[in-house]
Structures are given as C-alpha cells and as structure tokens.
Amino acid sequence: MGRSPCCEKEHTNKGAWTKEEDDRLINYIKLHGEGCWRSLPKAAGLLRCGKSCRLRWINYLRPDLKRGNFSEEEDELIINLHSLLGNKWSLIAARLPGRTDNEIKNYWNTHIKRKLYSRGIDPQTHRPLGSVSSTNKASNNNNSNCSNSSSSNVNRFQLETKQSAVSLMQVPANIDNGGADSAEDSNGSSGLSSEEVFPQISLELSxxxxxxxxxxxxxxxxxxxxxxxxxxxxxxxxxxxxxxxxxxxxxxxxxxxxxxxxxxxxxxxxx
DNA sequence: AAAACTCTCAACCGCGCACAG
DNA sequence: ACTGTGCGCGGTTGAGAGTTT
Structure with missing residues (x-):
C-alpha cells in the first residue's frame, strides 16, 4: 500500500504562481491565519496543492520576509551556522530573521560555496581544501555526506572569521542527530570540547x-x-x-x- | 542581432516525523 | 502497536533572466 498523494494531481495548477493566486492566498491567510494547508486551497478557491500554497506563503508571500541581497554579516552567520549544523537550512533560517530556508539554501549553493572555495575552504567540511585525507576519513565514518561538515567543527576558518557578530554555540554531543550529525564529532576524537580547543571562541549564544x-x-x-x-x-x-x-x-x-x-x-x- | 551558454531561484518531489484514532 | 494523515524538510529541477560569443 503506497502513500496517498497529497492532492489530486489532475486538478491542480503547477509552476509559477499568478498575481491572482497570490492575492487569493494572501487574503485567505489574512482572514484565517496559517495552518491546515491541505484544506486551504479548496477553502481559498485555489487550484493548488496544499504544499504548494505553504511553500509559496513561507518562501515568498509572508509579510516579514526580508528581500534583497544578503549582507556580509548574514554571509558570515550562515557560514558559521552551516559549520555547526550542516545542511539544516531550516535551523539556519531560524537564526536569520526574514530569511527562508529555501532562500538560504539557494544562496549557499550559488554564492557562499563559491566564496568558500575562493578562500580555499571546502564548503562541506569547512576545512582547508588541501586536507583531503581528513575529509575523506570523516565522510567515511558514516553515510551522511555533509553532516560531518559540522564535525570537529570549530576550525581554522571559523577562527579566521570575525566572531564579533555571532558567537558560536556548542551543539550538545548527546543530541539525537536524525541525520544532522552535527554534534557527533563536535568534541572531536580527542575528547576536548570546542571551548577547550578554541578558548577564544565563546560558545554561549542567545x-x-x-x-x-x-x-x-x-x-x-x-x-x-x-x-x-x-x-x-x-x-x-x-x-x-x-x-x-x-x-x-x-x-x-x-x-x-x-x-x-x-x-x-x-x-x-x-x- | 541572435544563438549559445551560464546563472539564479521559485517551485516541485519524495521522504521522515509526529500525531490522532 | 499499528496505520493513515498532515506537515516540514532537504535535495533537485527547470524556466527565465543575464551574459558571452
């Protein structure tokens, strides 16, 4: 028995949203609030899948979205958070008011990766590009590709990065990673905490x-x-x-x- | 001017998780 | 404990804009 489809494929629009569809969605959410995405399209008179409505609202129509270019501070914050959290875009987005996970993910793939490469940093591991052996060793430890990006994670790049805007938080080692693996190696094989290894970095964060x-x-x-x-x-x-x-x-x-x-x-x- | 190529990002897809029954 | 449902997430795709030849 397979999973039931999230909506009727035949009677739903796909692709780019029209102005009219946007208006309908905005008006409906203004009146009724977010939630119950499955029933929303019908109630709002939209021939769209609920997931599509949710995505459109969250990524594009929400009034609190900060559109426009990312600032240098945001860049650095994303890099730092990515080094801790890996590709957990929603968690990263939660620390960047007005930015969405999708936006950050796109920005990472199109801009920041390139930026890190130009600095000689591997964007997945946040280690210097030359250190292949350690990278391979890390990625061989388990199947998750990027997750180890956050491992051992306060690295040279972070040390070189301005720490003034954001201090890094230590991810507790006992977190259930659920694919995030972020903390798995946060203390490194040495058993030292990040703070012990890099005492100049404050890992407290509010x-x-x-x-x-x-x-x-x-x-x-x-x-x-x-x-x-x-x-x-x-x-x-x-x-x-x-x-x-x-x-x-x-x-x-x-x-x-x-x-x-x-x-x-x-x-x-x-x- | 236009064809070819590259880049960007909105949108889609499928999966996993949590909850309700 | 099990199953169905809904939501949210991360990876991927593809249309359209921009750039180069």
Missing part, C-alpha cells in the same frame, strides 16, 4: 527569535511534552506571543534542558 515568532518552529520541542503540558504551553504562548523575550538557541534547536542549555524555566514556559 539570539532573539525571528519576527514574527512562529509557533510551528518549535512544535517539535513541544511535542516532547505531555499533552497537558503542550496545551499549557500553547495557551501560554498565545498569552505571551506579542512580547516573547529572547530565547536561547539551545531551546530553538530542540536541546532544551540539555547540558548545553541553561535556560531558566521562566523563559521556556513563555513558549
């Missing part, structure tokens, strides 16, 4: 949430709670949403109350 704050970004965190707690959290979230304070990156990444996360409960419960 970053404000992208605005507007999106509950969905944190749903995976909520899901770890009991149902009752979830309801409480959602209710609390609704109460505090407009003035939600900064929340530590550990939390945003799903490492809540891990060794690396020292957030106070008061901050956490505002979610």
């Amino acid at each position: 970053i404000g949430l992208p605005f507007p704050f999106q509950q969905s970004r944190f749903s995976s965190v909520d899901l770890n709670q009991s149902q009752q707690q979830q309801q409480q959290q959602r209710a609390t979230y609704q109460l505090f949403k407009p003035t939600a304070p900064d929340v530590c990156l550990c939390y945003g990444l799903g490492f809540r109350k891990s060794q690396a996360c020292s957030c106070s409960d008061s901050v956490i419960t505002t979610l």
